[in-house]
Amino acid sequence: MAVLVIAQHDNARLAGATYNTITAAAMLGGDVHILVAGSGAGAVTTAAAAISGIATVLWADGESLRYGLAEVVCAQVLAIARNYTHLVFPATAWGKGIAPRVAARLDSFQVSEITAVVSPDTFERPIYAGNLIATVQNSDAIKVLTVRAAAFAAASPAGGNAVQESMAAVPDSGKSQFIRLDSTPSERPELSAATVVVSGGRALGSREKFDEIILPLADKLGAAVGASRAAVDAGFAPNDLQVGQTGKIVAPQLYIAIGISGAVQHLAGMKDSKVIVAINNDPTSPIFEIADYCLEADLFSAVPQLLAAL
C-alpha cells in the first residue's frame, strides 16, 4: 500500500509546505505518491517527479482544477483515495479547506496539523494554541492528515525519478466559482518556509512606518516579513503575513519580533523558532519571557541602528 500527498501549487510552482508534507508522509511506511491536480501544471509535475523519495506522480489536468477549489479537488482525491492508507495534506489554508471535506466523505476521523509521526497510526498535534501537545491514535482504514510544515524538514527537490501517470480530471462542481485573488506580489521568501523572519507589531503605528522600518531589515537579511494579529487588524500589513495560532506557523532559524508584545496567540505561531530576538520598549512584554535575546529599546531608533550594523 502507499501514501498519497496532495500537492499545493499555483499551476507554476509547488508551494513550499508541500516539500515538508512529503517528509512527514515518508515516515508513514509505504511508497509516497503525489497528486498534482491543476490546469496546465506541467512544470509542477516535473518538479514533483524530481523530489527525492517520490515513487509516482499522478497528474490530473483540467480547467475545473485551475483554482484549486475545495469541492473539485476533494472529488479528484476521492477518485483514488481507496488505493491509499494515508491521505496527507499540508496544513495551509488550502490544505485545511480540503482535507476535512475528503475525510468526512470517507467517514475518517482526520488528525489535523500533526507535528510528529509516532507510528503510522499515532501522531502528535498541538492543542490550545500549542500550550499542550496531544498524542492521538487513529484506527481508520484510510487516515486523513494535515501536516504542520514548520515541524518537518523540507524534502530535497532533487534526486528523485518518479513515474508520471495521468488521470482524468473530475468535472467542475457547478456550486463554487473563483472570482479573483488579491495578493501582494513579493520577491521575499515564502513566510512559512523562510529561514529568517522579521515581524512587526502594533507598536509600528502605521502602514507607512511598518514598511519603512520592517522591510529594509527583512531585505538586508533575505528574510520573510511577518506581522502580529494586532498589526494586521490595524491595516499595517496584509492578512497573509499574520503569524499566530490562526495565521501562519513558522519555525525559522532566526525570528526577529519588533514592537510585538507577544500575546499567547502570536507565540503559538513562532515559539518553535531556533533563535528569537525581541525588540520592544516595554520590559514586561511576554515576548521577553521566550526570546533568546531581548533588547529593551525604542524600535524606531534600534532597528535603523541594527540595519546599519549588519
Add this chain to the structure above:
Amino acid sequence: MKVLVAVKRVLDHAVRARVRADGTGVDLANGKMIMNPFDEIALEEAIRLKERGTATSVTVVSCGPVSTGETLRTALAMGADRAILVQADIELPPLIVAKLINAVAAREVPQLILLGKQAIDDDSNQTGQMIAALADLPQATFASKIEPSDGTLVVTREVDGGLETIRITLPAVVTVDLRLNEPRYITLPNILKAKKKPLETLTPAELGIDVSSRIRTLRVSEPPRRRGGIKVPDVATLVDKLKNEARVI
C-alpha cells in the same frame, strides 16, 4: 433565508489549559467557559444578516453536556431566535459534531450554515468543511467578507497568498475568520429576553447518529518550555551575539 449557526463551548483563552490528572485530557473542571470566539463572529454575522433583512431567522445549535445550555443562552441574548442543544456527555471529535449538525440541518433546512473556522481548544479546523461534505453543499472557509448576491453568496476568504473571492450557490456552509466583524456586547434587557426564547434539547440517538469514534487521545502533555533569554544592552551587543554566539547571521 434561514440561517443555522453552530457554536462550541470552550475554555476561555485567558485561562491556562492544564493537563487532567490522568494525563489523557485537559482539565475543564474549574475553568471559565466561553463561546468559541470564531463562532461568536459567525453568530454576529447571522444576526447582522437578519437585521439587514437578508436572513429571516437565526437558529443556533451546539453539541455538548447540559452546561452548554449556558452558551446557547448567551447566543440567544446576542440575538439568535431559537437554540438547539444536542446533549452529549462525552468529548465529541469534529466528524461526530459535523454528523450531528448535519442531522439538525436536515430537520431545519437552513439556506446558510455559519460557524467559526476553528475552535480555540482543539484547533482542528474541520467541522464546517465536514458538514459541507456530508450535506453535499459548497463551502467557503476563512471568510472575511460575505455578500449575498442574487441567490448566491460572494465570499472573500483569507487564503495563503492574500484574499480570494469566490461565488457559491445556496444552500452553503461558510466558516468565518477573525476580521469578518466585531461581535456586539450583550445588554441586560437582552439577557432577560433570552430567558423566554425557546431552547430545545435533542440527543444523538434522536438524530440517529452513532457517537462512537475511531480516534482516541492517548495522552496530553506540556511541551518543553522555552527559557527566557538574556537581555542585551544595545544593538552592537545584539549583532555580536547573533554572529558569534547564535551564529544565525
